[in-house]
Amino acid sequence: MALVALRNVTKTYPAPGRNGSPIVAIDDVSLVVEPGDVFGIIGYSGAGKSTLVRLVNALEPATSGSIEVDGREITTMPERELRGIRLGIGMIFQQFNLFNSKTVWQNIAYPLRVAGASTSQIAARVTELLDFVGLAEKARSYPDQLSGGQKQRVGIARALATSPRLLLADEATSALDPETTQEVLQLLKRVNREFGVTIIVITHEMDVIQSIATKVAVMDGGRVIEHGPVFDVFSNPQNPSSQRFVATVVKGIPSPAELAVLRERHEGRIVTISFRDGDASQAAVFLELAAAGVGFELVYGGINDIQGRAFGHLTLALRGPDATVDGVLATIAERVDVTEVA
């Protein structure tokens, strides 16, 4: 059974002025998150992803549509009951949102106090979580004495305190440097693997998705414009907006400007060959070229690894008589995508 199921969910905010029209933040979104997923939601700022994630723990009420969490419809639930639902959903934030007046220990203990845990239960759980995030020696420190990465680790420990099944990460690494980002992402990966916690990750950075997500939804203008397994979306993005996101981490077909540079440096015809895991291997393609007596040079592109599956786009400069090149390209095109770029 799905852990989170959104059906035709819409969220509108009242018009800002007297004569303005209402702002549509979420526009008819349907999504399913299965237990164990690391579900990435990517989009530019203003795409509605932060609003979407706040609908899942009902920090914001949906305007219409249905939202089921763990099989329970939450859009019609009274506030008091929603608090119980929120206890089962952890959340971490871009700005960490730690309580500055409380120590690391008290921060992590807070949700347990809300849940009504006993002092001894709290002590055991906080100790366990401090060990898990590697901050045992910082228990008595205050948040302003920690680095950004340490703060987010406290945030993660706090979000996990009540052993939730679902963790919402709202731009959790966007305020961190690349190295710390990786550290936090690896920690989230462990949370997913070791505790089986389902994670919804909101981000505007494609490498965050590439690093940890198993599924991804691309949002634009309040709508989900494309979603599916990360490998599919990365290796074959359908929507122009998705393609732009994928282009930030995957070198695809060279842009006109890049082509001009390549053209200056290389003679012959330039083609881009796209490989996907399961298609013909590179070796087979290169053998064909060699057998036909076509000289080739790799001028652009790369191979990417998504969850152990490889795909990529290699741009080659081919040298040989036109007829021969045409012939061999026709043969290759039967197995992989070939795009003649110049």
Added chain:
Amino acid sequence: MDRLFELQGEFWIAAVETLYMVALTLLIGGAVGLLLGIVLYTTRPGSLLSSRPVFTLVNIVINFFRPIPFIIFIAAVQPLARVVIGTGIGNNALIFALSLAASFAIARIVEQNLLTVSPGVIEAARSMGAGPLRILGTVVLPEALGPLILGYTFVLVAIIDMTAVAGLIGGGGLGNFAQVYGYRQFEPVITWAAVILIVVFVQVVQFVGNWLARKVLRR
């Protein structure tokens, strides 16, 4: 100078009266102001327990009373003082007027300081399933404690200042002492003795306030 020695007894009584008025005002006005400030903060649109009618009402009441100059305010609330505490004159009547005036000032200061608490922190507490009252007590107030202490220190200094007009309705204190025995009897030394003691009070209050706030803010 000799006159000051003659009036030593009155001087120390006046000092104690000032402290008495300030302490009671801080206690009553501080509590009522805190409550009003919390009501303003929690009922404002989009806040923890937003309620437009309550917010508007409290807001208007505060805005109505706050600009009234204190020396006129004392006279204006004298009938109310007679009803509530049974007298319109003396130190207690002044404490009544002062507490009322201080409540409105403190309400604003409390409201402003609570508003400095980051909405993100409140959202985090909500995401953990905490209810509005719990968030208020365990997140908002502790997070704003440092600035609140500085705000109360500021008000306390203003209260010391305002007790000086107690003489208007037959109250005592250092302000009255300075006027009666100093100003009206052409004794600048007496006036200055009262001034210096008031300055000492203010300095001590400010020092303690700053120290407490620093301790809370750990800076």
